[in-house]
Amino acid sequence: MEIPRHWRLKKQRYGLVGEVCPHCDYKIFPPRDVCPNCGDEAKDLFTFSGKGQVYSFTTIYEAPTGYDSSAPYTVALVKLDEGPIITAQLTDVEGSSVEIGMPVEMVTRKMRDDGDERGILVYSYKFRPSLLVPQAHHPAG
């Protein structure tokens, strides 16, 4: 049932492909038809670097159906280096070690399976502490 939906989103989920506005150069993720900065048409693809920093985060203890087995897990608002903020899970972190401003980078991880009914494995972007920026509390890996 949801196969086409997951397929349609593959560039965004695996490649962090958004857009750059041809009129004002604003970087856009997720892609949309109208630039949120200038209101003009947006359509040119732009691949984000996957680098950013934690703008905010929360550790979820009561999860929605399909995510119960992962709880507790941490979701963040990640401010990408190119500008936009996206919602993404953090991985390779202990909840207590996360801080606002922490540098993170995109990785591809399994999000959830579609239950026993179909067994589709959904992969998407998550973010982990950046390996390129050594920090006292996140030793370079």
Place this chain on the structure above:
Amino acid sequence: MREVAILGIGQTVVDEQWNKSLKEIGGEAAFAALEDAGLQRAEALFVGNMLSPLVSGQNQLGTFFADWIGMWSRESVKIEAACGSGAAAFRAGLMAVASGEVETALVVGVEKMTDKAGHDVTAALATAADADYEVEQGVSFVSLNALVMRRYMYEFGWKHADFAPFSINAHANAVHNPFARLHDLITLEQFEKSSMVATPINLLDASPVGDGAAAAVIVPAEKVRGFAGRPKVTVAGSAAATDTMAVHSRKDPMFLSAAYHSSRRAYEMAGIGPQDIDVFELHDAFSIMTALSLEACGFAERGQGPRLGLDNEIRVAGRIPVCTRGGLKARGHPVGATGMYQIVEVVQQLRGECGKTQVDGARIGMAQNIGGSGATILTHILRATSD
């Protein structure tokens, strides 16, 4: 557009109503509002609801309820705007009557939430967020608010305990509301030690869901006379505004721009400002939302919302009483019905029917209902007149 008045109100208790179905709960509030208005039925019905297809497997609620309450052949439609469905339905009914198209409109906000298990309801509530780019990341609705709250505390320097007065006030007021879900007082210590839902939001920051319905009958103001003990309640202002669907798309995730825009338009329509509001039923789904609503509507400076709680300004006797019947936090949050509870409660305040949580001399009240994490916001200003 002609002026419109609220002729009748009705509500059910907010609770886990295991013994009652979706239709019985909605019908109870509808009949109560019609009886309060002295009418048998209305010309048109507007139903506010969010979850019935997901929780009850029932769609087409307009006809579903017209059929149940005996309004066969009358116009009826369901309006959906997530947790803002109640006020969205009210505004639809309001426009129908104000335009002259309809002489009497019945608006019912109704939600049946306890027919599914907790994590299924959590998933159903998450449909208010962006399915592809928020929900797919395992986001619960609570967690979106938690992301906003964490950043807000970081930017403005508040501690979690600074939000406690919002929840403590709501619980204190709900004790006197027989329709409220919760009737227990809470302390700062309980607030700080409550179990975690999504950090930094714990159980006592969050409103409890429940089954419930609230309703109102709307008619042209010229057809209503106020009398001693029951003033005429008119709709002085009504406005709706939207923001981005996803929290991450906002230029400033800590500002409720839809609350700003809808409240400013409603103030303008009513010819008043925030200083004229005697009572404010706001959308305290989470304690952070109380702070953000107070700021966006002009009662506090940016980042200073918690100060109103700490200074007791939000109490019944304070400068801007909020959640006087318990708010979402303690009256309960039957999501698509909540906006209609707020309208009903403001009418109760303007009629002077609130007993121990009555705001002295309340003449102008405001109700603000939020759908999604600030994505749809409707503001209504009601006024008591004695003519």
